[in-house]
Amino acid sequence: MMAESTVRPAAVAGRFYPANRQALSDMIGGFLAEVESDQGISRAVIVPHAGLIYSGQCAAAVFQRVILPRVVVIMAPNHTGLVDAPGGASLWARGSFETPLGAVLIAESFARQLEDRCRLVAHDPEAHRAEHAVEVELPFIATLAPGAKIVPIVLAWDDWNRCRELATDLAELIEEWPDEVLLVASSDMTHFESASRAAEKDRKALAAIERLDAEALLEVCRRERITMCGRAPAAVALETARQLGATRAEVVDYRHSGWVTGDDSSVVGYAGVVVT
Secondary structure (H helix, E strand, O other): OOOOOOEEOOOOEOOOEOOOHHHHHHHHHHHHHOOOOOOEOOOEEEEOOOOHHHHHHHHHHHHOOEOOOOEEEEEEEOOOOOOOOOOOEEEOOOOEEOOOOOOEEEOHHHHHHHHHHOOOEEEOOHHHHOOOOOHHHHHHHHHHOOOOEEEEEEEOOOOHHHHHHHHHHHHHHHHHOOOOEEEEEEOOOOEEEOHHHHHHHHHHHHHHHHOOOHHHHHHHHHHOOOOOOOHHHHHHHHHHHHHOOOOOEEEEEEEEOHHHHOOOOOEEEEEEEEEO
């Protein structure tokens, strides 16, 4: 039997962002240049994960405002439906993720300790093979903090009990960790509704986020049928940050795909949030 590869190849280069190193570097640099750098220490952020032509400027508005520490935990929704992790939290626990800007290493010690601590988390590479929602954040991290290491987790559920359990285990581990750790929740907002309707729905979700009320976020998404794909990652990040003492969530950018396409009849919303 062949040994399992520890290198996760780029899956959406050339589709969600340029596969050419220089073209991608120029794109990321252009996005970052549009945002005044005002970096500070943050507990968590929420960033979108669409094709960078649509959501990259929103993501840049977040990443340009935070200091990226040595360990970045990236939580994303499971778009593919592939999951072998018994608890539904699929971890890539070792090795690296390839990008056109170079390899981004896994924070293996943190990943191993989280897997040991939390019954929901398990090494599950198949859940990551074709998933884009972690990958599209990596060009920003590789550009701004090439020495940072990541802990990529794909979540296949959105119930409050499991969100709270993972958040509590994460908070306890981060509290013990000797260095700063940043939580990144990868999420788009409302999908495929008119721009006005998407903004109306997203305001309700963002209001819960601004209150640091993760349970309310999940509830309003269910009640109002808000198709926020990364609501579970966002809920885990918010609750973890709250347990660690965060008191403020600021929406630093909101836009939608119609800003690029010119079509407001059916859009995807994107929000950038910084939690301190």
